[in-house]
Amino acid sequence: MLAIIGGSGLTTLSNLDVSHREVVRTPYGEPSGAVVFGQICGQPAMFLPRHGYGHTIPPHMVNYRANLWALHHYKATGVISVASVGGIRGDLQPGDIVLPNQIIDYTWGRKATYFDGNGTPVTHVDFTEPYDHELCRRIQQAGEQLQVDIKVGGVYAATQGPRLETAAEINRLERDGVDLVGMTGMPEAVLARELGMPYAAINVVANHAAGRGSSANGIHFESLDVVLQEAMGRVKAIIEKLVGCQDAGQSA
Numbered sequence: 001m002l003a004i005i006g007g008s009g010l011t012t013l014s015n016l017d018v019s020h021r022e023v024v025r026t027p028y029g030e031p032s033g034a035v036v037f038g039q040i041c042g043q044p045a046m047f048l049p050r051h052g053y054g055h056t057i058p059p060h061m062v063n064y065r066a067n068l069w070a071l072h073h074y075k076a077t078g079v080i081s082v083a084s085v086g087g088i089r090g091d092l093q094p095g096d097i098v099l100p101n102q103i104i105d106y107t108w109g110r111k112a113t114y115f116d117g118n119g120t121p122v123t124h125v126d127f128t129e130p131y132d133h134e135l136c137r138r139i140q141q142a143g144e145q146l147q148v149d150i151k152v153g154g155v156y157a158a159t160q161g162p163r164l165e166t167a168a169e170i171n172r173l174e175r176d177g178v179d180l181v182g183m184t185g186m187p188e189a190v191l192a193r194e195l196g197m198p199y200a201a202i203n204v205v206a207n208h209a210a211g212r213g214s215s216a217n218g219i220h221f222e223s224l225d226v227v228l229q230e231a232m233g234r235v236k237a238i239i240e241k242l243v244g245c246q247d248a249g250q251s252a
């Protein structure tokens with residue numbers, strides 16, 4: 001069963017025909033909320049809002065280990081992470097949908113592994129390719145079938161947040177080869193890998209990154225809701241198509 005983790009702009013999945021919710025206690029504490037189960041066009045799916053149902057959990061406080069453990073517990077066969085980002089690469093505009101293929105992790109102090117002692121053998125997972133190829137291919141194909149534009153490929157930087165970056169930090173990220181920046185992609189991606197769950201991200205560009213384009217003089221996050229809402233409609237259509245809905249996008 002596919003799992004979807006929703007971020008800012010996607011706190012509920014309106015195309016999910018909900019059957020039930022489950023609250024699970026994990027060895028790592030509580031997930032961000034109850035896992036919601038249901039069907040998208042008859043296909044089973046589960047949903048978890050990363051920041052909680054009231055959007056109250058900031059990126060550095062999300063219990064990523066509990067979230068991924070819960071999805072694994074419920075036998076998720078793949079995880080699609082939906083998250084908003086700031087665009088650094090010149091061609092990225094607010095509202096664009098991006099399928100990143102690489103990650104640089106700038107976060108600190110987050111519990112980023114399940115292999116942290118406590119009798120577990122020292123384990124180093126391969127993370128050369130952080131996103132699952134097959135899941136990315138399915139997302140890309142769904143976009144093509146719907147003629148919804150997806151920018152394929154890009155280096156995602158995970159920053160600590162919750163503050164946005166300075167213009168100089170964005171310049172440094174660009175020198176590092178970063179294309180888009182968000183606050184939640186790590187350790188989410190590596191924890192999915194540690195649990196053996198295929199993981200891919202659909203990123204929605206909410207704004208030009210600090211100091212760039214329309215953010216040259218600052219980022220006014222509140223005003224980004226309209227962009228995000230419209231783009232999330234396209235993201236939902238992509239997810240519907242990917243699970244096999246014939247009329248994907250009709251309700252978006």
Ligand code: HPA
Binds near residue numbers: 084085208209210
């Ligand atoms: N920076 C970091 N995270 C973000 C941004 C940004 O500009 N926009 C949306 N999430």
